[in-house]
Amino acid sequence: MKSDEVGLRRLLPADDRATADLDDDALAACYENAGASWLRVNFVSSLDGGATRDGRSGGLSDAADRRVFDVLRRLCDVVLVGAGTIRAEGYAGMSVDAVSAQWRTAHGLAAQPRLAIVSNRLALDADDAVFADAVTRPLLITSRKAAADDGVRFARVADIVECGAESVDTGAIAGALAAIGLPRVHCEGGPTLFAALAAVDAVDELCLTLSPLLVGGHGPRITGGAADLTTRMRLDTVLSGEDTLLLRYLAERGADRDGAGRNG
Numbered sequence: 001m002k003s004d005e006v007g008l009r010r011l012l013p014a015d016d017r018a019t020a021d022l023d024d025d026a027l028a029a030c031y032e033n034a035g036a037s038w039l040r041v042n043f044v045s046s047l048d049g050g051a052t053r054d055g056r057s058g059g060l061s062d063a064a065d066r067r068v069f070d071v072l073r074r075l076c077d078v079v080l081v082g083a084g085t086i087r088a089e090g091y092a093g094m095s096v097d098a099v100s101a102q103w104r105t106a107h108g109l110a111a112q113p114r115l116a117i118v119s120n121r122l123a124l125d126a127d128d129a130v131f132a133d134a135v136t137r138p139l140l141i142t143s144r145k146a147a148a149d150d151g152v153r154f155a156r157v158a159d160i161v162e163c164g165a166e167s168v169d170t171g172a173i174a175g176a177l178a179a180i181g182l183p184r185v186h187c188e189g190g191p192t193l194f195a196a197l198a199a200v201d202a203v204d205e206l207c208l209t210l211s212p213l214l215v216g217g218h219g220p221r222i223t224g225g226a227a228d229l230t231t232r233m234r235l236d237t238v239l240s241g242e243d244t245l246l247l248r249y250l251a252e253r254g255a256d257r258d259g260a261g262r263n264g
């Protein structure tokens, strides 16, 4: 733990460790994947259910959230993000720091996770910093149609992963990433992508930071889009850092399968 980082404690499951601040390895152990192929989603929300403050998630985040956010990036092969979040948040040169890169290689992962952007329309600028400043070549997940119509624009800066014929087949995203050696998927949003993944039962885990803020307004929730969801999840772990709660929920179906992941 760095000197400017906030201490995190484990409230659930409750045992002796609950009273002690978690070091980085203990924190990583709280987020062990239950299956070889795994799709984790991470969001921060205000107490009143807002997913943004002034149009972005950063205003909801704090030191506790950032610590878990960094650990989750450490544990994955690929960071999956919807194009709307790329447009809103700025993912220029996404990378983990040197300590995390070293931790990753010591644990058999590539030094840096890949970034995979999901888009139907490919409404992205190939000169954008998300591509220009990338430390590993980004992946663009799109349909065969969009790839044929417009994919050439990105040939210089990204690898296209075709997933679906006319539009992206959301239920096939994790399989497509696993097929290219990226089975541990860490999705950082946004709400449209999360809702679409949940709607096809593709989410194994939700890590939700509950920020101690009320934000009001008409901003989005962590799921977006028109579809109603009836997804129930099972509470696995609760951490606290000052006034912030860090909740780990697993897909309810995991309970029926002895904690195994999608392919586990």
Ligand SMILES: NC(=O)c1ccc[n+]([C@@H]2O[C@H](COP(=O)([O-])OP(=O)(O)OC[C@H]3O[C@@H](n4cnc5c(N)ncnc54)[C@H](OP(=O)(O)O)[C@@H]3O)[C@@H](O)[C@H]2O)c1
Pocket (backbone or CB within 6 Å): 042, 043, 044, 045, 050, 051, 052, 055, 056, 057, 060, 081, 082, 083, 084, 085, 086, 088, 089, 118, 119, 120, 121, 122, 123, 124, 168, 170, 188, 189, 190, 191, 192, 193, 194, 196, 197, 220, 224
């Ligand atoms: N609180 C948090 O933790 C958090 C996390 C992330 C984002 N956010 C916030 O959420 C807002 C953005 O919301 P959003 O719903 O627009 O984000 P989003 O899901 O990242 O972006 C939606 C766009 O991504 C592409 N996309 C998403 N799901 C897709 C699917 N299943 N198939 C094909 N394409 C798909 C489409 O791009 P094309 O239009 O290019 O086809 C779609 O228009 C921002 O304000 C951001 O700050 C908050």
